[in-house]
Amino acid sequence: MKVLIVEDDQVTRRLLEALLKKWGYEVLSTCEGTEALEELEKPEAPNLVISDWMMPGMDGLELCRKIRKTESSGYIYFIIVTARGEKQCVVEGFEAGADDYLIKPFDREELKCRIQIGKRIIDLEHRLTRLASTDALTGALNRRAFTEKVEIEIHRATRENATFSFLLADIDYFKKVNDTFGHQAGDFVLQKFTERLSSCSRPYDFIGRYGGEEFVMCLPGTDVLQARSIAERLRREVEDMSIQPADVSQSIQITASIGVASFRLASKETVDSITMRADEAMYKAKREGRNRVCVGNNR
C-alpha cells in the first residue's frame, strides 16, 4: 500500500519515511500541501496520507479539507501528526475531515497500529467497491461501474483532445447454448467469453457486462480503425475457441457479433450516444449474418 507523507520538517519526514519503509509500505513524500494534492490527483495515487499541520503554503488541515471536497476514485485515509496537542486543535483536526490525530513526539508503535487501522478501512473499501462494481459471474464491470468509467474517459478525451473506442460484443444464438446444454454450461460459456475478451484487451482497456450475453469493451486512446482490427482479432479468437464445460460431452463453439463506435469530439457525445451507435453497428452485424464486425456511423 502506498502512503503519502506531507511534512515540512526534514528530520521528521526522513524518520517517517524510514519507519514506513521498514513496515513494508511504499512511500511518497512532499513538504507542502499543494504538491501533495497534485500527487493525489495522479493515477494510482496513495490512499493513506500522514500529514503535518503547520507547513508553509497550504497547511495540513486545509489539505485535508480540500481532499474531502474533491471527488476521488477511492477513500483517502488522513492522519494528522502534529505538535499541536490542545483539545481544541484535536477537535479542529477532526472537523477538517481527518480520520486520526497523533501528537508529536509520536510513539512509533502507536503510529504503526494507527496506520494499520487505516489500511483495514482502505482494504474494506476496496473490497466493497469491487463487490459493488463487478458482475459476480464473469468478473466484468457491471453496467453502472462501466458507465462511470466511460464518463471519466469522455472527460479525458475531451480535455486532451483524444479519442477512445467502444466495442459491443454479443454472443450469437446464445439462447441455443442454454437450451441445448443447460444454464450451467451457458454460464461457463459466458465466463470463457469474458476471459477471451480480457485476453484481447490491453491493461488500460476495461470490460463491462451490459446484459445477458452482451459485453462492452472500452479502448482508451484507440481510433476507429485500430478498434476495428482489435474487434476483428477478437471475433476470430472467439470463433476458434473450443469451450468444454465439465458436465457436457461435446465442446461448444460460439461466435460473436461486434459493433464498433468511436468517440466523436465535435458532437456532444454521451455514454448513451456512443453506446447507441455501437449497438446499431452490432445489430447491423447480426442482420448481415452474424459472426462479424461492423463499424457504427462515425460522422
Ligand SMILES: [Mg+2]
Ligand atoms: Mg511543520
